[in-house]
Amino acid sequence: MPVDAEKEITKLWKAMHNAQAEIGKTYYRWRQVAIEFAGDDVKPLDVALRAAEVFGKDIGKSFLPRMNWLKGEEGFMLILAKALAGLWLNDGGLATVEKGENPGEIIIKCTRDPWPTWAKEFGVPMEEVALCRERMYQSILEDVSAFMNISLAIELQKAIPRGQGETIMRLYRTE
């Protein structure tokens, strides 16, 4: 039974992209439901930001078993930044990490982000995508900071509408 490698890889590749697309669509379907339930007095952005907090809190817990100070602060910050970048990669983005100019500072760069495309399908403002990403990462860091007894912060430095160009985030210690 010969294996047609091209056919198998193509099938797998399509299935992966379909699964990734479903992630975004499912999120925005639920966003719509949440906004309807929240009522007219609540801004959609506030609902989305609250969701980002909840997501971040849960993802942060899943980070804790992997947190490791054995390689010192620089090693720890790199591991953490790679874990954050990995979330983008899982969704179908391209993200890299590099050391920043200051000690203990890491820059996360995303050069391909599928979320703005999905957001557009559902008529969601582009700035919401960037703000939610920032809020989710900040929420992830809450438990990580408490767990490692250090104060960590992350900030959005650059966001390009519709996902082209680069999104840049800065991870650093505040003390």
Place this chain on the structure above:
Amino acid sequence: MAKVLFEWDYSDYPGAKKYPHLFTPIQLGNLHVPNRIKYAATEENLNGRDGFITDSGVAYMRERAKGVVGGLCFMQGVYMDEARKGQGYVGQAAAWDDKFIPGLKRIADAIHEQRAIAGFQLMDCGRVGAVEVESGHGPSTVPQRLRIFKPMYEMTNAEVKEMIQQHVDAAKRGIEAGFDAMEISGIVGYLISNFISSYTNRRTDEYGGDIRGRMQAVVEVIQGVKEVCGPDIPVGIRLCSEELLDDVRGNTPEESMQSYKIAEEAGVDYISCTLGWQESIYPVISRDIPMGNWVHLAKRAKEHVNVPIQMAYRLFKPDLPNEKIGAGELDFWEMCRPMIADPLMPKKVLEGKEDEIRHCVACNLCLARLFRDAPMTCYINPICAHEANSEFTDPPPAEEEKEIMIVGAGPAGLECAYMAAQRGHEVHVYDKRDGIGGTLNEAKNAPYGDDELWTCVEYQKVMCEKAGVEFHLGTEVTDELIEEELPDSIVLATGPVYPKLDVSSGDSDKIVTLLDVMNGNVDVGENVVVWGNRKPGIGCALHLAKQGKKVTLVGKDKTAGFDVNPSFKWRYMIYMRQNGIVVYNDCDIVDVTDDGIVVKTYDGYQWPIQCDTIVLSQREPNESLKKVVQSEGIELFVIGDALIPRNLSSAVHDGYRIGMRI
């Protein structure tokens, strides 16, 4: 003058001559202890969910008390707060009110009946507690690393003082119940250890700061408990000699030794030397850790303090603790798991019956059960947690003596054989192999400590010989032999079968069986696929990877090691990664080609894997001989892997239970 509870004279016992240091008396505080044996406090989830002691809990402790032959026998640690934040196990005993005293007294009395010293342990589970409530407590709010544990919140200064008083009050109840020794648990992530560790204590009041500040609550607990215990009841503490939490900036070993000194200054009469937390990323007590691996920590502890040092942790056999006690590097041999596997273990050592010891195989099934709110059980000891049931502990003689043919001298067959023979049956064990042990002969060749599994067979062999079981090794049981012998009952313990691959080229000469590989009977190529992702396949994959082979593990189960308990499985996952083993789960082999195999996922994707050898480890029940037995109208039992391929534990438990019933 030391307080003597029970007089023991070991001078005539062979074990006391062979291991003289284990059976030498010692003084803990003012209490005379006849030997150096201690059953360490162990949770078993046998008590009521309301914290009251049950018959099962009492019976469990009575057996362990028999085993220590006059030494220390500690009941499980009790939680001490009505709010149950300190409760870490659903069946943990409570001592937060006087209403628990009668139950606790039953335990003390059961231990005293065996002329052993009854120990009472105070254990607030802290960070790993709150098993029945929404949140726990600790010195500081530090998120949980493992999701199985509840969120926990920082105690106020007043709550810390209340916790200290709870220890004192619970100690009073233990004394009233009749206990002779008191112990504070400060290990593995429980509350006292949370206070001591820089990882979990970030307080800025008098209970935080440097190691002396972090020890302040512990000091106050020790002093309070000492005061109520008086001079005749020794107070000990279990403390981490190394937390193994350097990845999360826990205490350094130097700080841990400082904690020992501070505890000694506060007045403890002994220290139990432990290591590691439940959150540690290093293995401590599983089978892959060599025996005696940690005993040097006891020596280091003795270099820092003058009070007696006790230690457990992979000290499963008497020779090493005897040697270390003789050398002055240890004072007490503690045991938990070895006496779960065989409650009479030290007694058998004393009586010169070491060959009758059922040794713990360090699988950690007992722990896995506790963490999943299940009653204690033991992988290797079918009686464990059934001590209150005389059908298990003392099976009645057979109503009718039968001639029993047991087919297969593996762990299932041997276990069944001696139990049935002890009950009065005439038992004949047949095996086509020339030796006993069945497929354990091959399984013991897997790396990371699997040779310890063989102790099970050694024990069973001795028990069979003492029970008068007759062996017919090198004899394959056939239809004709059954028709000739016509026994009253037949037990099929033939082990599993390893089916051929269901592909057109399933007879390829590159396909071999697990048994041949593990025995070294066949040549194995450099690239190997092991078919079957349960424990036998994993053991074989690791065995081959250790020889430098490039190994791919392919199996039908959704995760590899489905049949391995979670407390050990994580080790296998790490070892497979470390040894470069590629794992494809939820897959089937759909073709064997000239170059290797074709793998197909559950949802239809296919890809080739190059290999020189394919090892079959996938097992199925063994149906052979059943028809002829049934056609002759002979009573039939099928046990172990022949019934359903599982693991060593299932084989032993099947064998014991059928041996009881037959």
